[in-house]
Amino acid sequence: MMRSVRGRRAVNRAMTALCGLALLIALVPLASLLWLVVSRGLAGLSFDFFTALPAPVGEQGGGVGNAIAGTLYIVGIACLIGVPLGVGAGVYLAERGESRLGDAIRFTAEVLSGVPSIVVGIVAYGLVVLPMRSFSAIAGGVALSVLMVPTLARSTEELVRLVPQSLREASLALGVSQWRTSLKVVLRTALGGIVTAILLAVARAAGETAPLLFTSLNNQYWNWRAGEPTASLTVQIFNYAVAPYKDWHDKAWSAALVLLLLIGTLSLAGRLLSRNRFR
Amino acid sequence: MESPSSLPASDLTLAAGEPGRAPEAAPARVNLPDRAWAVLLTALGLGVLLVAAVIVGELWRIGAPAISHTGLKDFVTRSTWDPTRDIFGAAPYIYGTLVTSAVALVIALPISIGLALFLTEMAPPSVRSVVTFPIALLAGIPSVVYGLWGLFVLVPVLRNRAEPFLQRTLGFLPLFQGAPIGLGYLAAGVILAIMILPTITSISIEVLQTVPGSLREAALALGATRWEAIRLAVVPYARAGIVGATMLGLGRALGETMAVTMLIGNSPTIRASLFAPGYSLPAVIANEFAEATGALHTGALAALGLLLFAVTVLLNVVARLLVRLSRRGPARVRA
């Protein structure tokens, strides 16, 4: 007694339909979110919004100028620490990492990439905020830099490994020293990819909120002093969103739109760069 | 100073085009800049290890006093959290973290795997390359923006439509009883599901793509339908890797902070109903850390962070091992 082929075909069709349904279900929240951020946020965008300080409660107008600047500032500090460390570790792993030590480092980087960002915030608090007795942009930068290191290390290692050995040899055969070869020949070849990786890491860091909540805290004013609390887009969105005032909710949507535009631009720039490399 | 152009030609006999590390220079002739470069690179590599050590060290330094004050068992099982009286019971936060992550998995897992199967096995390759873009988009949206959307879109839908519906149909279960306010375990669970979906899907796709085509063909040649070939040949092969993908998704869910904080209701209680407000480990840290009253309070929060760290690291390690094992295929050779 055989199962009918028609029945099996029906099961096949049903499962295919279910899996196709999964695709639709997955796309609905994305579509809704993007649509709402744009439709609710666009109205609030203005030159003022990008450049002005936040207005006090009840007052109209104001903007997130300091928050945008703050995000760029804190992420900039994060890059100063995270990029040399991450890219350097990646170069190390690619050039001298075939050892037990290298394996340990690689493994640690992988594990680090799974650490929740809020935990990293606690660490930055202990390392920077406590000794300085103050919330600061540096503390925020330190927290974000830790988050950047694992992905940068892994991407850089992969990219440097892709550089053909023949290029290295040609340089060494010409009498160029090891370090110059690594720097000028290998890294220059991999540079495009590394810049992409950095841009993507920056985009991710710019979207972080949790670690900033108790490192850089927030600030209603412009701040360029590294040792003082600093505003950031993400924390500002959070504050606007959970507040009981309707017009602050609207500002939250607008600020979210600005954040998505910022992250989108960085990611796009990164991907365009890597595409151009292969022309 | 020694001339740098002193490498013997015999050292350069490696195959051209082979990626890997640079040939080692003959040790006796390495000059100072090269040595400095090597030292610098090694230091940066070690820096990664240092970062990991510092993380563990700091968490322990700040958190240990709070744990020893309360005792580990009480810390984890008691449910009263009163910083003003130095009482720290983390049970509600652990409970909330587990419940929301479980809800997230239950929702995300079938959708992710269905999506991954659809893209790798059922849809034409052009669909896959088009759809990877929105999935990457989903993965790149910041947590706080998810929270914003959740607050003003998801919560009203849950409060006005979904939760009453669930109560009408499944209200006999304690899970779906109680007043639907929208915020709570279910809201947090749903937003987590949306956030971990790209993770589980993209890793599952990677894993499914390593299944050898010959296995699929073997099943089809026996007269299997496409779904039967998937069940017979593809999924068993990829099973370990898919489990790994799920664990990585779970790890992300456990550590997610902002979206959960905004949707979970921030109530340090343990309730059976999914409609009830609750709290999670990352959420309480986010809400209380900046204004913690005293070193013990800060320490207790840091101890929560340490707990979170330990669990996510463990999950991560096991998960990546599984994904790596699965890539090599289930080669179990017995005597």
Next chain:
Amino acid sequence: MTAKIEVQGLNAWFRNTQALRNVSLTVPQNTVLAIIGPSGCGKSTFVRCINRMHELVPGARQSGRVLVDGQDLHARRVDPVDLRRRVGMVFQRPNPFPTMSIFDNVVSGLKLNGIRDDHAALVENSLRQAALWEEVKDRLHQSALSLSGGQQQRLCIARALAIEPEVLLMDEPASALDPIATAKIEELIHELRETLTLVIVTHNMQQAARVSDSTAFFYLGELIEQGPTEQIFTNPREPRTEDYVTGKFG
């Protein structure tokens, strides 16, 4: 003898590349047809048209008719799933299901088709047909991967035989095997001829000469010549056939 398989004017394409040109041949019931020719001549594509596996490749097309027992395989009534049960296939590289035991591998086709008769007896029967029973009867529940390459290939043959096909297509079944395993497979083909019709693709001419009743020589997607095996190898009509079988190219 009735023609089990009849191919009329078969053309096959992979997107814009034509892999088969106007191929026509017949295979009588209970005979073995060997298909020979240099790499890339379309041998594999040809057999894959007989069990409708060719159409599974994205961008693949075909035209012309393939008939099994006088029935057009592409007729509306014909379900490819059902067809592939009647026309079985063994591949070049053994591909047992790695997560299953030997027993489960053989049974997999039966389970698929919902055949609930005594599995143990059917498994023994198939393994005996594939000349593997004696070697594995004491370890049926061990992993399929614990077998050697030759044994795995015979396991795949047993798996294909378990669902009792009428035709068995073998795409270079012994090319990945050592000489002893190859000899066993050839013996197997000889015996299977009594109950099935077989089409064997091979690049090994001696093998073709040993096992087949008729041989077809393909070159660059065209059927150059088909005839009784002995005639093809000793007295071919076409000069290209002669060049190939005498080793002038290939």
